[in-house]
Amino acid sequence: MTCSRFLLSICIPTFNRDSLLRETLKSLTSQLDPALHGRVEIVISDNSSTDDTATVIQDLRNEWQNVTSFCWPENMGPDLNYLKVIDLAQGEYCWFLGSDDVVCDGSLRRVLSELEHKPDVLLFDRFESDATLTAAPVAGSWSDLPDSFSCDTAKEPDEFHLYLEKCKDLGGLFSFLSVIVFRRDRWESIPSKDRFVGSAYVHVHALFAILAEGARFRFLKEPLVLCRLGNDSFCPDSGDPAQRYRRVKLDIDGYLTISRHVFGSDSPEHRMVLRLVHRITTFGLVKQLMSRFLHQGNQGDCQRLKHLLAASGMTWKSLSVQPVSCRYVRLSLLWLAVMRLFDNMRKVFAKYSS
Template sequence: MKVSFCIPTYNRVKFIEDLLESINNQSSHSLIVEVCISDNASTDGTEESINIWRDRFNFPILYQRHNENIGPDRNYLSAVNMGTGDYCWIFGSDDILTKNSLALMEDKLAAGSDIYLCDRRELDISMTKISNPHRRWLNGGSRLFSFSNEADLIEYFSKCNSVGGLFSYLSSIIVKRNKWSDVIFDESYIGTAYAHVYILLRIINNMNSTLQYISLPLVDCRGDNDTFESNGKARRIKIDFIGYLKLREDFYNNNTKIYISFGRVLTKERPWFYTSLAMACYGDSTDRAELASFYKKLG
């Protein structure tokens, strides 16, 4: 079984080495591993570090550097398209694998599910302080979800604690490469920050698909380093609403029950009271008006 770690990056050379080290240090597995790095025209020496890493680590590193920054969505897709494995583990370039993650995943991958979703542990930017030892994307323990009708989708969405259950967090996602490749991408999702979610929802909406939820933190998430907060916290909040409201409209507008169930996940992620307080602190009058319109759409 071959696993491709598909890593989109931009100016994170100081973190990528930690990720590669965490992959290299995995033991007690027989998976074939490759690393695919899609570089969004970094200016921090990422390209110059590739050959150093190739000499240091015992897995192949495929590297592609774009001549210009093509935006996060296209870079996510580019990273996965580089993969040649049976499965692609999409991975944020500042996160790392926890100990023995690959040994556990080897056992799970033998079942051949279309998508695997694992939990994460949350730390500070230096990866020394744990802020949350186990962030669970779904209620309940590990289980297999089989999607064959609308009731299966509604049940899955009802289990989601946040949009992490709807694939917002890259490093939790392991996907069968041929299933990903079969999806015809909708270009209107470029610029949403959730192009990858479109593809994954297409997979589970194609009935007879399977998703294995793994209620274990297989990933260490580096906190205080959200790329999408670079344009301000108000903008970061709006990204979730704009992206997931579009997904809901495009996928489920003709099915009221699924439409409502999907929307409830967004309100769990962004509850009205706390989100309104945050927007009052970080947003302006236009931001607050937009937020009100989002909640109106959610009912």
């Protein structure tokens, strides 16, 4: 039986983000008052950072007593760090928090109030800004549902299917860490949580498994954290089509392998996940390509197309790689790349739909 010393463990996996981590922690400590002393702890798992992360953690200890931290002797990759930070937690609930995101004013109290309703899994929305948080925050939502949503996935499967149908982003399926809260005992009850280490989505496996077993799920249509766009550790240069393709491929392989394993390839849940991932990844990548090549139109267009095709397992036999400035020629090259991309993505998805 899981023993809990606190109501909530705020669990932060980190690696070489000392200045950003300091901002994240400042947004938390500003909301921690003495009344929360016995209810909230902060847990940090450091993936062998080489910067000043250790000092940042020590400074945190000077501000808040309930701090647990761990530092790996070497970088173990994101998945094992995610698992470790939850292993260290002592709260009834765990809140994943990315070490570069900011907790909005009042959000800690808001989360604690939601936990009074005893959900097994809680998900909420986020604000989005740029990497330096200088752009005005924009509220985003993972779902087309008009309001917040609750269901018991075992007793109300149709309601859960409605939620899946209304998802419009992978964040609605737990791709974004900082909006996820869950019961620690439910997490610990999932066997073989390390099965998908290397996918970057080991946490998605555990959360899908909790929902598949039957869980009280709550989606709160309120943005409670501020996310830095353009700071994806899995895609350092989101403007590079080749890197973007590899990032998309990570989403496809991770989500569809996990979904098929947890829900079963013939299940309605897997089919809904498949449709969502297909819609988001394929059309999102094409949209990014069109923006990149049609509107920027610099002298490296052909070379970038070449790299994209190579990264996606395609060939470049019949096209010139000389710089091209003519808009119509660029459009033709882009069209060819998009068609090959669709064909390649179709083959990728085919193995997950049968």
